[in-house]
Amino acid sequence: MNKIDFKKTLRGYRAKHGVFDTLTMPPLQYLMVDGHGDPNSSPDFTSAIETLYPLAYALKFFSKNELGRDYVVPPLEGLWWAEDMSTFTSARDKSQWDFTLMLLVPDxxxxxxxxxxSTLSAQRKTLPRLGDLRMTTLHEGTSIQTLHIGPFDTEGPVLELMHTDVIPAAGFEMTGRHHEIYLSDLRRTAPEKLRTVLRQPVQTTAAGRSTAN
Structure with missing residues (x-):
């Protein structure tokens, strides 16, 4: 049985440090749990992970054993937003952040x-956010992304550059939510070596749309 590794087959898991690529993301299906607050201290963050991973692995083994299709559970991902997006760049006020933690599920x-x-997993252990978990298709379409290497708290200048320079210079404006993909094992990787894909869905600016029409 061949085991699919989506990090190798999906373009969205590949990015280069210091390079801002434009790509078109297809619709992808995820397990999702929402939360709020500083990921370093928010109970929502911990309970979301404690729910997502058991279900992701239960689905993987169901797929392998019952459907004959095996795959590697993909990296953790997150959508992040706030009423004031400067809390992600200059202020870095994590207490204001909202998030959706996600794990990709094959179509x-x-x-x-x-x-x-879910039924089998709940019989084996307590899943604190089982009632809040959903499986949803995310369609981001045109996006700009780059690879950040280093601690999460050094993302601010990269996001500032992306938001205020790279995206407008390419004739785009932001749409959708800031998306992060955690390629490193957060438990075992030194902060300075963390590899995180930073993605922002975009659309052509109003002026560009008018010109095209």
């Missing part, structure tokens, strides 16, 4: 498979 799995996996 051959559906809600009935998730229901089955």
């Amino acid at each position: 051959w799995l559906d809600q009935s498979h998730l229901d089955h996996a």
Whole structure:
């Protein structure tokens, strides 16, 4: 049985440090749990992870054993936003952040498979956010992304450059939510070596749309 590794097959998991690439993301299906606050201290962040991973692995083994299709559980991802987006760049006020933590699910799995996996997983251990978990398709479309290497708290200048320089210079404006993909094992990687994909969905500016029409 061949095991699919989406980090190798999906373009969205590949980015280069210091390079801002434009790409078109296809619709992708995720397990999602929402939360609020500083990820270093928010109970929402911890409980979301404690719910996502058991279900992700339950789905993986169901797919392997029942459907004959095996895959590597992809990296943790997150959508991040706030009423004032400067809290991500200059202020870095994490207490104001909202987030959705996510794990990619192959498109051959559906809600009935998730229901089955949820029942089995809940019998084995407590899943604190099971009632809040959902499986949803995310379609970001045109996006700009780069690879950040280093601690999360040094992302601010990179995001500032992306938001105020790179995106406008390319004729785009931001749409959708800031997206991060955590390629490193957060438990075992030194902060200075963390590898994080930073992605921002975009659309052509109003002026550009008018010109095109």
